[in-house]
Amino acid sequence: MRQVAVLGATGSIGTSALDVIARHPGRMRASVLAAGRNVQALVRLCRAHRPDHAVIADPALLGELREGLRQAGLATAAHAGDEALQALAGGPACDTVVAAIVGAAGLASTLAAAAAGKRLLLANKESLVLAGELVIQAARASGAQIVPIDSEHSAVFQCMRSRTPEGVRRLVLTASGGPFRGWDRARLAGVTPAQAVAHPKWSMGPKISVDSATLMNKGLEVIEAHHLFDLPGERIDVLVHPQSLVHALVEYVDGSTLAQLGLPDMRTALAVGLGWPERLESGVAGLDLLAHGRLEFEAPDMEAFPCLRLAREALAAGGTATAVLNAANEEAVSAFLQGRIGFLAIPALVEEALAALPPQPAASLEVLLAADAEARRLTRARIDSPSTRIATA
Structure with a gap:
């Protein structure tokens, strides 16, 4: 069973990742969910996916997250702040990390996952733009597998x-x-x-x-x-x-x-990252080129x-x-x-x-x-x- 940490769970990429994960309950589960400041949205996702851990970026919101999880009757452990995020991304709570936190804020957890040898589904552009050499070096040293999930880089990866x-x-x-x-x-x-x-x-x-x-x-x-x-x-x-x-x-x-x-x-690229080298059902329909007509460049x-x-x-x-x-x-x-x-x-x-x-x-x-x-x-x-x-x- 693949244990997946979805960092940036309340965003569009995180939502798509959870949609794909939910389609394969016998093969994978969301073990860690992390969000920025939207406690209510994070608790809703915890109700749906029942992770072991939930992380809110702002430490001032930890009490609200704990109370939300308690009221929902969940055993999910509440955490807050970047150090907690790094510890979970690099620790035994997961073997796969979806790095979808927007901006430079996602760098530390991405580095932690790379250094720990995880499968890293990388959507956080800024990690490679800001510190690409360091991230790649950490992945090579640990044996981490980086699978890009931007549609363009996933396409290159597949080709x-x-x-x-x-x-x-x-x-x-x-x-x-x-x-x-x-x-x-x-x-x-x-x-x-x-x-x-x-x-x-x-x-x-x-x-x-x-x-x-x-x-x-x-x-x-x-x-x-x-x-x-x-x-x-x-x-x-x-x-x-x-x-x-x-x-x-x-x-x-x-x-x-x-x-x-x-x-x-985005679910196509996420399914590639979660299943590679196997192909998984993503919920995305096939491409009907006749229906779409011309391709322009x-x-x-x-x-x-x-x-x-x-x-x-x-x-x-x-x-x-x-x-x-x-x-x-x-x-x-x-x-x-x-x-x-x-x-x-x-x-x-x-x-x-x-x-x-x-x-x-x-x-x-x-x-x-x-x-x-x-x-x-x-x-x-x-x-x-x-x-x-x-x-x-």
């Missing part, structure tokens, strides 16, 4: 099978283009948070939806693919594919190209959506540059969602942070976290400046 780069000429990740495909910068200047989170194909949280709208999401995926599949950035391409049916392609040196296709539903517009360019430049610069990129983007997206800056301020603030903080060697987690903190401080200061909205909105 490569052996996961060796020698015969691969290039990877191609696809992007839907988000809600603003075809828009120019003048039109993008007036984008609202409500428009940015209304993704045309995928159901995602607000932060990831905004990243998709700016194409930063695809830039982060290029960085992830570099670490996951041991290929340089110049051999990882991006194509806009508005139908979101082809999730990635792998081109080999012999001229053949393999593609993975499927409906835009086009180059991304790097002028209107410079975040993809910035991510590539950060990857090429190396060291702490990707940590700075990620931190500045998180702060900028948060400010945009709060209505404090305009849509075009997001790439502008990221570019300012990269220019102000030249890359340093990423010698340790402490160095990376220091770069993360300094990028956040600098970006917050620019957001709080009276001139920021006028200059970059």
Whole structure:
């Protein structure tokens, strides 16, 4: 029986993971559920899945979680805070970890799972963007198996099978283009948070939806693919594919190209991660190409959506540059969602942070976290400046 810790259980990926787990009660169960601040939603999930442990990120909410579990008549043990999360992710409570906590907050538990030799179903982009070398090194040392569950990286994983780069000429990740495909910068200047989170194909949280709208999401995926599949950035391409049916392609040196296709539903990639190398029922229907009609591809517009360019430049610069990129983007997206800056301020603030903080060697987690903190401080200061909205909105 596979014991699965679902970190970020109340989010869209966590919900999809639990849906797949519930379809296979004889093979797997959710032994640990973790959430950020939504105690009521976490207790509801505990009622449905009866895990051994439940974790709330905010220690101030531990009492409320305990009381909620008690009233529900559950024996689930309540925990709070990052240390508890790390201990459970790296301890005997689970053998598989779904890492779906959004943002840099998911790094510590991801590292703990990697260091403990778990099967790590990785959806937390920021862990690899901020500290990819450290995560991969920890996994190699412990024998942990990383199975990516982003649809694009899962597609590459399935197409490569052996996961060796020698015969691969290039990877191609696809992007839907988000809600603003075809828009120019003048039109993008007036984008609202409500428009940015209304993704045309995928159901995602607000932060990831905004990243998709700016194409930063695809830039982060290029960085992830570099670490996951041991290929340089110049051999990882991006194509806009508005139908979101082809999730990635792998081109080999012999001229053949393999593609993975499927409906835009995270449960497919999660079923791959939970069952690999076996295939499991996911609840997702098969793909009827005749019903969907044409498949279209086009180059991304790097002028209107410079975040993809910035991510590539950060990857090429190396060291702490990707940590700075990620931190500045998180702060900028948060400010945009709060209505404090305009849509075009997001790439502008990221570019300012990269220019102000030249890359340093990423010698340790402490160095990376220091770069993360300094990028956040600098970006917050620019957001709080009276001139920021006028200059970059």
